[in-house]
Amino acid sequence: MHVSLFITCFNDTLFPGTGKAMVALLERLGHTVAFPMGQTCCGQMHYNSGYQREALPMVRHFVEVFRDAEVVVSPSASCVSMVQEVYARVAEEFGDETLRREVAALAPRVFELSMFLVNELGVEDVGAYFPHRVTFHTTCHSMRMLHIGDAPQRLLRKVRGIDLVELPKADECCGFGGTFAVKNADTSIAMLSDKIRCVLDTRAEYCASADNSCLMHIGGGLHRQRTGVNPIHLAEILACTEEGMPAVGVAAATAAAERNS
Amino acid sequence: MSREGVPPLPTKRPAMAFEDAARLSLGDTQLRFNMGKATTTIRGKRTKVVDEMPDWEALREAGRAIKDRTLRHLDKYLIQLEESVARVGGKVHWAADAEDANRIVAGLVKSHGAREVVKIKSLTTDEIGLNEALAREGIAAYETDLAELIIQLADERSSHILVPAIHKSRAEIRELFRRTLEGTEGLSDDPKALAAAARTHLRKKFLTVPVAISGVNFGVAETGTVCIVESEGNGRMCLTLPKVLISVMGVEKLIPTWRDLEVYLQLLPRSSTAERMNPYTSFWTGLAPPGDGPDEFHLVLLDDGRTKVLADRIGRQALQCIRCSACLNVCPVYQRTGGHAYNSVYPGPIGAILTPQLVGVENAGSLPYASSLCGYCYEVCPVKINIPEVLLHLRGQVVRKKQESFLGRLSPENVSMQGLAKVFSTPRRYAAMQKLGRLGQKLVVKNGVIDRLPGSLGGWTAVRDVYPVAQQTFREWWAERERTVKPKLPPREETRP
Numbered sequence: 117m118h119v120s121l122f123i124t125c126f127n128d129t130l131f132p133g134t135g136k137a138m139v140a141l142l143e144r145l146g147h148t149v150a151f152p153m154g155q156t157c158c159g160q161m162h163y164n165s166g167y168q169r170e171a172l173p174m175v176r177h178f179v180e181v182f183r184d185a186e187v188v189v190s191p192s193a194s195c196v197s198m199v200q201e202v203y204a205r206v207a208e209e210f211g212d213e214t215l216r217r218e219v220a221a222l223a224p225r226v227f228e229l230s231m232f233l234v235n236e237l238g239v240e241d242v243g244a245y246f247p248h249r250v251t252f253h254t255t256c257h258s259m260r261m262l263h264i265g266d267a268p269q270r271l272l273r274k275v276r277g278i279d280l281v282e283l284p285k286a287d288e289c290c291g292f293g294g295t296f297a298v299k300n301a302d303t304s305i306a307m308l309s310d311k312i313r314c315v316l317d318t319r320a321e322y323c324a325s326a327d328n329s330c331l332m333h334i335g336g337g338l339h340r341q342r343t344g345v346n347p348i349h350l351a352e353i354l355a356c357t358e359e360g361m362p363a364v365g366v367a368a369a370t371a372a373a374e375r376n377s
Numbered sequence: 378m379s380r381e382g383v384p385p386l387p388t389k390r391p392a393m394a395f396e397d398a399a400r401l402s403l404g405d406t407q408l409r410f411n412m413g414k415a416t417t418t419i420r421g422k423r424t425k426v427v428d429e430m431p432d433w434e435a436l437r438e439a440g441r442a443i444k445d446r447t448l449r450h451l452d453k454y455l456i457q458l459e460e461s462v463a464r465v466g467g468k469v470h471w472a473a474d475a476e477d478a479n480r481i482v483a484g485l486v487k488s489h490g491a492r493e494v495v496k497i498k499s500l501t502t503d504e505i506g507l508n509e510a511l512a513r514e515g516i517a518a519y520e521t522d523l524a525e526l527i528i529q530l531a532d533e534r535s536s537h538i539l540v541p542a543i544h545k546s547r548a549e550i551r552e553l554f555r556r557t558l559e560g561t562e563g564l565s566d567d568p569k570a571l572a573a574a575a576r577t578h579l580r581k582k583f584l585t586v587p588v589a590i591s592g593v594n595f596g597v598a599e600t601g602t603v604c605i606v607e608s609e610g611n612g613r614m615c616l617t618l619p620k621v622l623i624s625v626m627g628v629e630k631l632i633p634t635w636r637d638l639e640v641y642l643q644l645l646p647r648s649s650t651a652e653r654m655n656p657y658t659s660f661w662t663g664l665a666p667p668g669d670g671p672d673e674f675h676l677v678l679l680d681d682g683r684t685k686v687l688a689d690r691i692g693r694q695a696l697q698c699i700r701c702s703a704c705l706n707v708c709p710v711y712q713r714t715g716g717h718a719y720n721s722v723y724p725g726p727i728g729a730i731l732t733p734q735l736v737g738v739e740n741a742g743s744l745p746y747a748s749s750l751c752g753y754c755y756e757v758c759p760v761k762i763n764i765p766e767v768l769l770h771l772r773g774q775v776v777r778k779k780q781e782s783f784l785g786r787l788s789p790e791n792v793s794m795q796g797l798a799k800v801f802s803t804p805r806r807y808a809a810m811q812k813l814g815r816l817g818q819k820l821v822v823k824n825g826v827i828d829r830l831p832g833s834l835g836g837w838t839a840v841r842d843v844y845p846v847a848q849q850t851f852r853e854w855w856a857e858r859e860r861t862v863k864p865k866l867p868p869r870e871e872t873r874p
């Protein structure tokens with residue numbers, strides 16, 4: 117299949133390793149990948165903060181960039197849910213009939229990585245090798261908006277060498293919520309500290325997720341507390357094989373920081 | 378920290394922004410412990426009793442659809458209700474706002490020469506500040522629901538729509554009773570003993586007070602029947618013992634037919650108290666034969682902003698609410714801040730969408746932001762109110778209001794959002810911004826992370842490190858790879874027209 121990657125502005129800028137891991141993984145599975153250079157941001161931050169008028173050009177831009185893609189795959193459940201759940205609403209709100217039609221045509225071809233692998237390609241064993249103790253944080257958007265189900269767990273269970281441990285209170289929000297973490301910093305921190313306690317209870321080496329935005333929040337807290345638990349994106353685990361995987365991504369960034377300090 | 382200092386709430390304008398009020402309650406460790414414990418327990422129970430129902434999703438859909446239809450034809454059904462109530466011997470009063478309603482109720486109480494009333498749990502009367510209004514007329518109101526009584530004795534505000542004293546522990550309640558009720562010196566903190574002490578106090582009131590005021594869970598247009606759902610039976614005492622019964626009902630509590638109750642009486646108890654059925658469900662249809670219930674029945678229909686909400690196509694969903702409080706119990710924000718942080722009779726997720734609509738977004742602009750948008754509230758809501766959708770809709774209104782003023786347009790948030798929107802609208806500007814960020818951060822990156830951000834972003838770095846802009850962004854890496862590693866892909870065949 118010819119896969120167009122939507123890496124998201126956030127991953128592009130802060131966590132390029134996740135994108136690289138996706139490229140390695142999809143190519144290993146025999147697909148060709150493209151990265152349309154015109155892509156920027158899905159508009160979620162603006163939309164969710166109430167700047168909905170301002171998000172409209174971004175929505176239009178996204179549709180323009182990916183209009184002709186066979187499939188669009190992204191490592192961010194929350195950005196995909198923006199496209200799938202909100203884009204149609206935006207088009208309707210602003211009475212843009214053309215946009216509405218284009219969204220309706222495009223949205224069904226936009227997938228979050230794990231759902232794409234499991235539901236669309238029908239693969240669970242991607243030939244990965246990751247000999248570590250890992251716990252998985254199902255983000256709220258992947259759980260309640262995308263209904264990602266157990267797709268990530270199915271993929272992870274097939275990873276050789278992995279010791280997968282369930283995260284207690286997995287259905288609770290970590291407290292990120294985009295600008296919520298800044299606007300309501302104190303509440304966000306209270307939620308984060310509970311989440312971190314649950315992560316530590318698993319005695320995992322890695323806290324994985326299908327979304328780097330929550331991982332940035334959880335990982336940032338884990339790092340500040342010098343817990344030694346590394347955040348890692350699901351794609352990075354799936355990209356690892358016995359032959360190894362160029363150390364990239366959130367986990368590598370954290371490790372590098374540890375080395376330097 | 379004692380909650381006694383919490384002032385009575387202004388209904389028109391929350392006294393404090395959510396984030397500031399939340400900071401106060403987050404510092405109260407006893408409150409956080411009580412809240413966490415209570416909500417976790419009830420959440421687990423709710424899941425269990427809901428999972429027993431094979432047709433839960435169908436029931437939710439029915440619950441949503443009935444309310445939706447009713448709201449669309451509210452005018453018609455309200456008139457039907459008025460006619461039905463009159464037919465069975467009751468009298469309907471229309472109240473446009475809080476003041477109206479309070480005047481009507483006080484007038485009715487005084488016309489019977491009464492100086493005291495007993496009340497059964499009614500959020501609506503809290504919303505309009507009825508107790509305070511009656512007090513100004515020299516009329517004392519006694520709450521008879523145990524939790525409401527606790528709140529009244531403590532002179533506080535409720536923090537949960539169903540369990541108003543959820544933030545209090547048993548020991549705190551015992552202390553309160555010892556302080557305020559007669560003959561309770563040796564009281565233990567056993568829930569049974571606490572309930573018995575309250576009952577002794579209340580029994581006297583039931584037998585002597587001539588007027589009762591109740592809230593309404595459902596009003597049936599077809600039959601003129603009014604319904605209350607409760608756990609303790611005190612409501613039933615209020616509905617039967619006094620001579621005069623006055624029920625105050627928000628117009629959105631209407632349902633068209635008796636049959637519709639079947640849906641809601643399944644949805645409500647499971648969602649609220651996690652019971653298959655609540656212990657007391659009372660219906661009254663006008664007047665009973667003499668000597669067997671009140672001699673007079675008045676129904677006060679309250680608008681107080683509701684028809685304004687009705688005009689908003691997305692926001693009006695909030696009026697479907699049956700006040701089950703399931704959304705409160707699962708909300709991670711409510712669970713940590715407690716209800717007082719919302720500065721409203723309606724706390725939690727439903728409060729965050731209902732209050733700003735009732736009092737105007739300009740008066741409660743912080744509430745739509747009191748959510749991490751985790752979506753748990755929508756998942757549990759028995760009438761499928763898409764709370765996150767309404768939150769976002771209201772955030773849009775808050776921002777637009779802000780942008781109307783010159784100062785609002787100059788606010789750092791607006792300026793940076795406008796700037797970012799420009800950046801994201803063209804790939805060239807966006808890539809330039811990445812490079813700029815990488816240069817700019819040189820001063821703040823330490824050991825591979827940023828541990829201090831300036832200004833309003835400082836809240837982030839209080840407990841979290843920040844990952845910096847990558848040395849090579851993904852698009853830079855990709856461009857390099859296209860140049861060096863991989864031959865260009867052959868032109869792709871069009872797969873779609």
Ligand code: SF4
Pocket residue numbers: 648697698699700701702703704705727754757758759760761762
């Ligand atoms: S919004 Fe839904 S879940 Fe919340 S109290 Fe109302 S009916 Fe219950």
